[in-house]
Every structure is written in C-alpha cells, then in structure tokens.
Amino acid sequence: MTAVPSTSSNAQNPEHPQNPQNIVIVGNGQAGIQLVDSLRKEGYTGAITVIGEETHFPYQRPPLSKDFMAADKEPKPLPLRAEKFFTDNDVDSRLGVRVTSIDRAGHTVSLSDGSSIGYTTLVLATGAANRELNVPGSGLEGIYGLRTLADAEAVHARLDTVRSVVVIGAGFIGLEFAAAARKRGLDVTVLEYADRPMARALSPVMGNWFAQAHRNLGVNLRLGEGIASFIGDGSGQGNDGQASERGHVAAAVSTTGETYPADMVLVGIGVIPRTELAEQAGLSVSNGITVDSAMRTDDEDIYALGDCANYPSHHAEARTRLESVQNATDQARHTAKSILDTHDGGRDYTELPWFWSTQGDLRLQIAGIAHPDDETVLRGNPDGGKFSVFCFRSGRLVAVESVNQPADHMAARRLLAQERTLTPEQAADLDFDFKAYSKAAAAGV
Numbered sequence: 001m002t003a004v005p006s007t008s009s010n011a012q013n014p015e016h017p018q019n020p021q022n023i024v025i026v027g028n029g030q031a032g033i034q035l036v037d038s039l040r041k042e043g044y045t046g047a048i049t050v051i052g053e054e055t056h057f058p059y060q061r062p063p064l065s066k067d068f069m070a071a072d073k074e075p076k077p078l079p080l081r082a083e084k085f086f087t088d089n090d091v092d093s094r095l096g097v098r099v100t101s102i103d104r105a106g107h108t109v110s111l112s113d114g115s116s117i118g119y120t121t122l123v124l125a126t127g128a129a130n131r132e133l134n135v136p137g138s139g140l141e142g143i144y145g146l147r148t149l150a151d152a153e154a155v156h157a158r159l160d161t162v163r164s165v166v167v168i169g170a171g172f173i174g175l176e177f178a179a180a181a182r183k184r185g186l187d188v189t190v191l192e193y194a195d196r197p198m199a200r201a202l203s204p205v206m207g208n209w210f211a212q213a214h215r216n217l218g219v220n221l222r223l224g225e226g227i228a229s230f231i232g233d234g235s236g237q238g239n240d241g242q243a244s245e246r247g248h249v250a251a252a253v254s255t256t257g258e259t260y261p262a263d264m265v266l267v268g269i270g271v272i273p274r275t276e277l278a279e280q281a282g283l284s285v286s287n288g289i290t291v292d293s294a295m296r297t298d299d300e301d302i303y304a305l306g307d308c309a310n311y312p313s314h315h316a317e318a319r320t321r322l323e324s325v326q327n328a329t330d331q332a333r334h335t336a337k338s339i340l341d342t343h344d345g346g347r348d349y350t351e352l353p354w355f356w357s358t359q360g361d362l363r364l365q366i367a368g369i370a371h372p373d374d375e376t377v378l379r380g381n382p383d384g385g386k387f388s389v390f391c392f393r394s395g396r397l398v399a400v401e402s403v404n405q406p407a408d409h410m411a412a413r414r415l416l417a418q419e420r421t422l423t424p425e426q427a428a429d430l431d432f433d434f435k436a437y438s439k440a441a442a443a444g445v
Contacts (some may be wrong), residue, residue: 028052031306137230368399
C-alpha cells in the first residue's frame with residue numbers, strides 16, 4: 001500500500017516552528033511504525049515517508065515462532081496497525097523497496113527502484129538479520145531461519161509433512177518453535193552449544209529450570225552440543241567425507257559426533273544488527289549503530305532506534321543493544337520527542353527494559369537486566385511452574401524473572417522503574433506483600 005501525502009504535508013506546524021519538513025524512516029517494523037504514531041501524537045504535521053523492504057503490510061513478528069505455527073488455525077499475520085492508520089496519518093508508505101545508499105551532504109536516500117527521496121531528518125529503524133549458519137550441508141533444502149513472514153509461511157507449510165525436527169540454538173525463538181512443534185506431536189531435538197538455554201538473557205537458575213521444563217515436554221535438549229554438519233537424503237556423505245549440499249536435509253551431525261534424524265531444521269542462533277547503510281554512510285557502528293541518549297547518531301540529522309541501535313543503557317550501566325518490542329516502541333516514543341524537541345526536562349532515555357517469551361504453556365516475563373553472577377532469590381513454587389527469580393547486585397534489586405506469575409512481573413516493573421529496591425529476605429518471604437509494596441513505590445510513598 002502507498003498512501004500519498006496531502007498537499008499540506010510539507011507545511012510546518014505553526015505551534016512547533018522547529019519541526020522538520022520531511023522525516024524519512026527506513027524500516028517499517030515495530031520501531032518504525034511506532035515512530036510514525038508518536039510523531040503525529042506529538043503534533044508533527046510535516047511529511048513522513050516509511051520505507052520497507054518486504055512487500056507485506058507491516059506485521060507483528062513475535063507470534064511467528066509460536067501462534068503462527070499452531071496446527072488448528074489458519075496462519076495469518078497480525079498487523080502492526082490497520083491500513084486506515086497510514087491513510088489517516090498521511091504517510092507515504094513505500095513497500096517492496098530498500099534504501100541502497102545515504103547521501104548525508106545532499107540529505108537524500110537512494111532506493112532500489114532507482115528513485116531518491118530528500119530528507120530533513122532520517123531515522124534508521126533497520127532492525128536485525130538472522131545470523132547465518134555456515135557448516136557443511138547448510139545449503140540443503142529443508143533448513144530454515146525464522147525472521148520474516150515469508151520464513152514463517154515456508155516453515156508452516158512443511159510442518160504437516162515432517163516427523164523429526166532439529167532446532168539449532170536454544171534461545172527464545174528456538175525454544176518457542178520447539179514447544180510449538182512438540183504440541184503438534186513432532187519429535188524435536190534442540191542443539192545448544194552453551195551449557196544452558198537462553199544463557200544471554202536469563203540467570204543460571206532460571207535457564208536451568210527451563211532446560212528441565214522443555215525436557216519434561218519431550219524435547220531432546222542437548223546442551224554443550226553444537227552443529228557440525230548436515231546430511232542430505234540423496235547422496236549422504238560425499239567421497240571427501242563432507243556432507244553433500246544436494247537434496248533435502250535428512251540428519252544433523254552435532255559437534256560430539258552424534259547424528260539426529262531431521263526432516264526439517266530450524267536455525268535460531270541469534271541475529272546481527274542491520275548496520276550496512278550506516279557503515280556506508282560513515283556513521284559510527286559498534287554492535288549496532290552508535291547513538292546517544294536521544295537516539296541521535298554522530299550526524300545530527302540522522303537517528304537510529306530499535307534492534308539496530310547501540311545506546312547508553314541506564315539500567316544495564318553500559319552501552320547495549322536490545323532486541324525486544326518494548327525497547328523498539330519506547331525508543332520510538334523517545335525519538336519522536338528528540339526529533340521535535342518536545343522532551344520535558346531532558347533527553348536521556350531511561351525506560352526500564354522488559355521482555356517476554358511464550359513457550360508452550362510457559363509464560364516467561366523479565367523486568368530489568370540480569371547478569372550471570374547476580375545473587376538470586378526464589379519466590380514461589382518452581383515445581384508447580386509458578387515462581388519468580390529475584391536478581392540482586394551488590395544488595396540492589398536489578399531484575400526479576402517470572403514464570404506464569406504476571407502479578408510479580410507487573411510489580412517488578414513498577415518497582416524497578418522507580419529504582420526502588422527490597423531486601424533478599426523480603427523477596428523470599430511469601431507473606432511479604434510485594435504487589436502492595438511496588439504500588440506504594442510507584443505512588444512515591
């Protein structure tokens with residue numbers, strides 16, 4: 001869909017004379033579309049152009065690895081906004097094209113269709129791309145990544161015809177898909193090179209609990225075991241002993257030498273930020289596009305946000321790059337204020353990070369950012385599948401991980417957002433009213 005801007009789109013808002021006349025947003029995912037919404041709500045009336053590489057209307061990505069894979073419903077993407085939103089907000093939405101280069105001096109971007117667009121402010125919401133697997137046999141048919149709607153449609157179309165699935169990587173995407181595949185009754189093996197699942201995101205105690213939980217679901221979870229190669233169904237091993245790249249995948253060979261049958265392979269070994277445009281334009285890049293606390297790059301007219309941005313995190317106490325819906329949407333709201341200079345009292349981005357992952361019947365929710373060496377306190381009943389892990393650093397609460405305990409998660413978000421703490425003893429005491437305590441903290445009591 002392309003919504004053509006009205007003739008008044010280039011007029012500046014008289015109430016905000018400093019508003020840019022043309023904002024170009026590269027990327028129409030969660031961050032880019034939220035930025036459109038926030039710019040209009042902040043009073044910006046100038047032109048907005050959104051450029052998206054996919055031909056599909058903007059959709060939500062998180063359901064692709066779980067709800068989309070269900071056997072009892074027709075797979076349909078959930079839109080980020082209704083089509084009416086783009087018309088009502090006077091957005092020039094360019095689908096199926098990509099930005100090929102940025103001319104910072106000329107304030108233009110060149111597109112793959114041969115056209116160019118001028119900008120006053122440019123926003124890079126380019127997201128991330130799947131990390132590619134490069135082992136013998138990785139070119140065989142039946143080996144999939146899962147990032148886009150096209151990926152999800154291809155995977156879903158195959159699930160009714162396979163019996164054995166091998167998942168490479170026990171991160172959020174890998175385990176969400178593994179749980180969905182098990183619910184279909186498929187044989188599922190997960191290979192994870194680390195010693196516990198979701199090691200980058202979870203405390204060791206929570207990661208170990210999830211390892212056992214997935215094994216209880218019937219997943220063959222192999223920790224400390226990566227992928228070495230794949231074997232095809234047509235010719236198997238070649239004369240040189242290497243896996244053939246011809247035909248369809250039939251088995252996965254792990255780094256321990258074990259062979260696992262595989263009618264399908266799902267690769268979920270993480271993502272890398274889409275920084276190529278920024279690099280070509282000479283912008284600073286380090287594990288993402290480097291931005292300040294206003295989400296501005298080292299070019300004052302170019303911003304970056306979401307999965308592709310490396311920003312100074314107040315809560316991580318270091319520069320970081322986060323891959324989450326919350327981070328994308330909150331940074332978009334913040335960026336809109338930065339562009340329009342409508343911040344009340346400052347430009348620092350200090351929103352609390354929080355995350356979620358649904359793996360079968362397990363609802364994992366995380367508030368804050370934990371480190372592997374944090375002190376941890378259990379609250380609730382792990383054996384019953386309803387509990388939280390409170391993470392303390394130097395005696396200060398820094399994160400709370402919850403399983404099927406939404407009340408704990410919401411209370412933790414209130415408490416951590418106010419930078420209020422509690423003692424490990426209070427966290428462990430089930431008679432301590434954590435919910436009331438967090439509400440009092442939010443009210444400033």
